[in-house]
Amino acid sequence: MEVDEMVVDELIVGRIGLEELKVGGIFPDLKVFKNKVREYAIDRHFVFVPVDSKSTKYAVRCKNGSCPFRISGTNYLDCVRVNRFVPEHTCPSTMSGNDHLLATASWAAETCLGLFPRPGDVTPSLIRAYVKDKWSITLSYTKAFNAKVIIHEIMCGNAEASYRILPAYAQEMERCNPGTIMLVYRTRQLWGSGDDTFGRLFWSFGPSIRSFSRTIRPLILIDVTHLRGKYKGILLAATTLDGVGGLFPLAFAVVENENFDSWLWFLLLLR
Template identity: 40%
Template sequence: MCCRGCPWRIHAAKLPGVPTFTIRTIHDTHTCGGINHLGHQQASVQWVASSMEQRLRENPNYKPKEILEEIHRVHGITLSYKQAWRGKERIMAAMRGSFEEGYRLLPQYCEQVKRTNPGSIASVYGNATDNCFQRLFISFQASIYGFLNACRPLLGLDRTYLKSKYLGTLLLATGFDGDGALFPLAFGVVDEENDENWMWFLSELHNLLEINTENMPRLTILSDRLKCIVDGVEANFPTAFHGFCMRH
């Protein structure tokens, strides 16, 4: 589309039996600067997704801002950020499945972990009211064996905040091998960081070590001074030495 009075026009017709068009007439002279606006409504989410599918398969971290810049460079179409974001979300869902489907598959995933990695611990829990996801705890058998047989009796506790669609918090228990490198023992995903979830995670960790250890030396735990971690360690590891990270 052009401004009123501009002679630029293009007329095309769809060819029968094939998904292509043929140009019948074109007046290719512009006397206006075209249209400047925030997004082409006809650039559908599916079109954006199809246009960027190969790029996103090669680089899933491609950002919506980079998508709209690429669309403009290649096709001369100005997208809104929302159009680019929704296009990426659609193709990522097609590639990896939706977040909702991922949560629904967690019980099956835990069963597969335990079946294919005997000795692993994998449990998922839902809210009592609506059975929506609340907690996940996983420790692979190789991690358990490695910690008990090749690591110092030292565990670091920490968490990081997830940035996916439904957010949440990742809780971590990490050991240190003979070279001083990090050695993951267990991780948990919870809906939020609070006293109850840290107490649950440390209880699961205590059960894991209690089942698999008889003569392990006195455990040392390293964390920051977050009160819910301090209380959880005191309740579940009363004989452990609890040190605090000097940075915190």
């Protein structure tokens, strides 16, 4: 036991085969090991199939059963050790076309995540270009787009989680911005039936309200635009003009559709 602890200590600090695909190579967990095996196959343009996939072990072989390629890793105390590795790949490429079956959207997202400092920088074309340059495979646009969505969710959170915290966010906005009005309406509040989910949102910032009532011209312009997020919707906006003719935002609302009912609801709250 003393010998094992000494060996593990050396492995953890990276003195022996850390994250190398060789017998005795050490990885911090199965996820890292799986990703390394996937990248190995992508780089060599072949496809593998799992032989054993458990919470404590992961083993794969080439998709072509007659090919000798094999690799397996097993939990070893607080890490994963490669206990079998036959690197020879003798069969022709098991890929079809220039894309790769193992190059999934989630893999592309994880590979490209560190390239983008801001969510707005992420585009499918940049993801495809990076994968093409590094791995020599042509990622489909659909995969690249899905990878963009995954990266955006990692960096910003997903839409469902954002909708869940919206009421608390509205309260915090009103607390931190004196005079701000932010109202979240659920479907049952609006229509009295259906699922109790997000229905509409109205908000107007305190400084906008105070400026409009004191110094801004008494003229209101209203407009609408379509939202392009996962759940679509419509953004209604009320603006006015400042002293030099610039647009001055006054109030906004997110609604399900542009119709008489949604406009009437918005204008009554604006009033």
